[in-house]
Amino acid sequence: MGVRTAEQYRKGLIDDRTIVYRGRRVIDVEQEPDIRSATDRCALCFSIAADRPALAIRDGYSAFYHLPRSREDLIARSELLQEISRRGAGAIVLKEVGSDALFALLRTCEGEGLDRIRAFYQRCLDDDLALAVAQTDVKGNRSLTPSQQADPDLYLRIVASDADSITVRGAKAQTTYSPNADEIVVLPTRAMGRDDADYAVSFAIPPATPGLTLYVSPYSAGQRNEFEFPLSSRHRMLESLTVFDDVRIPRERVFMERQWEMAGPLTLAFVDFHRHTAINYKLPFLDLMLGAANLVADANGISHAGHVRDKLARMVAWTETVRGLAELSNIRALPDDRGVWRPDPLVVNLAKYTFAHGYPEAAATLVDLAGGLLVTGPGAEDWADPSIRPVLEKYYAGAVPGERRLRIANLVADLTVRDYGGYQTSLNSHAEGSLEAEKMQMIRSFDPGSAMRYAEELAGLVAVDRTVADGVGHGRSGEEDWPSVDRLGCLPLDWSEDR
Numbered sequence: 367m368g369v370r371t372a373e374q375y376r377k378g379l380i381d382d383r384t385i386v387y388r389g390r391r392v393i394d395v396e397q398e399p400d401i402r403s404a405t406d407r408c409a410l411c412f413s414i415a416a417d418r419p420a421l422a423i424r425d426g427y428s429a430f431y432h433l434p435r436s437r438e439d440l441i442a443r444s445e446l447l448q449e450i451s452r453r454g455a456g457a458i459v460l461k462e463v464g465s466d467a468l469f470a471l472l473r474t475c476e477g478e479g480l481d482r483i484r485a486f487y488q489r490c491l492d493d494d495l496a497l498a499v500a501q502t503d504v505k506g507n508r509s510l511t512p513s514q515q516a517d518p519d520l521y522l523r524i525v526a527s528d529a530d531s532i533t534v535r536g537a538k539a540q541t542t543y544s545p546n547a548d549e550i551v552v553l554p555t556r557a558m559g560r561d562d563a564d565y566a567v568s569f570a571i572p573p574a575t576p577g578l579t580l581y582v583s584p585y586s587a588g589q590r591n592e593f594e595f596p597l598s599s600r601h602r603m604l605e606s607l608t609v610f611d612d613v614r615i616p617r618e619r620v621f622m623e624r625q626w627e628m629a630g631p632l633t634l635a636f637v638d639f640h641r642h643t644a645i646n647y648k649l650p651f652l653d654l655m656l657g658a659a660n661l662v663a664d665a666n667g668i669s670h671a672g673h674v675r676d677k678l679a680r681m682v683a684w685t686e687t688v689r690g691l692a693e694l695s696n697i698r699a700l701p702d703d704r705g706v707w708r709p710d711p712l713v714v715n716l717a718k719y720t721f722a723h724g725y726p727e728a729a730a731t732l733v734d735l736a737g738g739l740l741v742t743g744p745g746a747e748d749w750a751d752p753s754i755r756p757v758l759e760k761y762y763a764g765a766v767p768g769e770r771r772l773r774i775a776n777l778v779a780d781l782t783v784r785d786y787g788g789y790q791t792s793l794n795s796h797a798e799g800s801l802e803a804e805k806m807q808m809i810r811s812f813d814p815g816s817a818m819r820y821a822e823e824l825a826g827l828v829a830v831d832r833t834v835a836d837g838v839g840h841g842r843s844g845e846e847d848w849p850s851v852d853r854l855g856c857l858p859l860d861w862s863e864d865r
């Protein structure tokens with residue numbers, strides 16, 4: 367088949383998948399408005415093939431699934447991710463997260479698992495599938511490993527196996543767009559120890575697999591008018607609690623089975639691609655925040671005030687630092703031993719951290735510049751009433767006419783103080799990994815050896831300790847030096863935060 371249309375994608379979602387939403391079973395995802403609007407968002411990754419084929423199709427297949435084989439491939443991927451995000455007001459789509467998982471599995475799997483992921487990858491190309499990724503486990507007590515939890519099902523685990531299949535039980539949390547996917551790819555969320563072998567599992571299954579239930583979150587849902595909610599009336603993501611109630615997985619769909627040593631490398635291989643996707647899809651969102659800040663300052667007639675210029679300059683610094691780091695992650699990319707080009711993990715995590723760390727200040731700046739109007743402005747019904755509207759136009763005018771000022775204020779309100787803004791706050795802090803997970807990966811990827819040697823030299827230590835000056839015992843070299851259960855005797859507390 368090669369490349370599907372958005373319509374073919376939508377039709378493919380109508381099957382026996384078990385979806386629970388607001389206390390009832392959803393029979394047809396196209397008939398449920400809140401789920402359909404998330405499908406609209408994901409359909410963008412199909413419709414782009416029709417109007418930007420040079421960008422969205424590679425060798426007859428969807429360009430999202432093109433395995434990066436050069437630096438130029440990564441740069442082309444970045445361009446595609448940014449364009450699709452611009453069309454969706456700065457959000458992710460399924461083929462992005464799905465390709466991140468496929469690339470990680472192709473880089474990491476061994477033996478039969480590698481043969482199976484290669485076959486599955488070819489199916490994704492041939493049938494142009496949309497993949498959700500269920501990596502984050504529900505995790506119970508965060509300070510305990512999977513096998514230490516009071517309830518053994520708090521991380522997804524293998525409970526039985528036979529010649530043809532494995533059976534899994536447990537739940538994954540916060541799975542974006544699972545009801546809108548053709549397949550759900552399951553990955554481990556952390557490094558595992560020998561005792562966690564049953565939890566070291568990766569596979570892919572269709573959402574309609576018996577025993578699988580998607581409990582969909584209602585956050586930021588409901589019918590909304592375009593005046594008050596210019597973003598959230600048209601753009602919606604959704605997440606599910608993805609419960610596996612003794613689900614049978616055919617062996618040809620299993621990529622990792624009890625190979626606990628592989629769980630850490632697979633987790634990290636995914637997050638490095640996934641955070642590269644994140645920093646690219648966030649760029650249009652950063653532009654949206656920066657553009658809205660400038661618009662609201664102009665609307666209030668405060669653009670030239672010193673404190674406003676200072677705040678806008680800080681937002682420019684934030685936006686352009688993330689953009690520059692996103693570009694640098696491609697420039698510094700290197701191939702792995704399978705010839706897959708990997709964006710520089712240090713820079714990717716630094717970019718994602720810079721974005722997430724700077725987001726609260728940027729959101730606060732928008733709220734500050736906009737004034738109280740964000741929560742006190744008029745509703746859509748008043749605006750639509752010809753007898754009321756002239757009053758609103760007169761008294762909501764600022765340095766610009768009333769309508770312009772109100773529409774800008776509503777954009778800012780949707781972005782920051784209404785429920786979609788709340789969703790963004792959590793999304794920007796946690797999705798694609800928390801701030802702490804990013805810091806951990808930065809530390810792992812950075813070799814301080816030469817900096818330490820330079821400091822030692824200036825401290826006059828070179829002659830004192832030749833061993834140290836030579837760097838023996840000091841230089842850390844990123845992934846070669848992962849903590850492991852074998853060497854440390856236990857998993858470090860923070861290690862569960864790989865995702």
Ligand SMILES: Cc1cc2nc3c(=O)[nH]c(=O)nc-3n(C[C@H](O)[C@H](O)[C@H](O)COP(=O)(O)OP(=O)(O)OC[C@H]3O[C@@H](n4cnc5c(N)ncnc54)[C@H](O)[C@@H]3O)c2cc1C
Nearest residue numbers: 499500501502508540541542793796797798799802859865
């Ligand atoms: C909108 C949204 C969409 C998402 N989409 C997906 C998706 O499609 N697929 C998917 O698999 N996941 C998805 N996620 C999940 C995301 O990856 C997680 O939210 C993230 O990894 C954090 O995990 P958590 O939510 O369980 O928070 P927690 O891990 O509970 O973090 C809460 C706090 O605890 C700290 N903490 C956690 N563990 C430890 C520890 N061992 N030691 C010390 N401190 C610790 C953290 O640093 C943080 O400060 C999504 C999340 C959001 C918000």
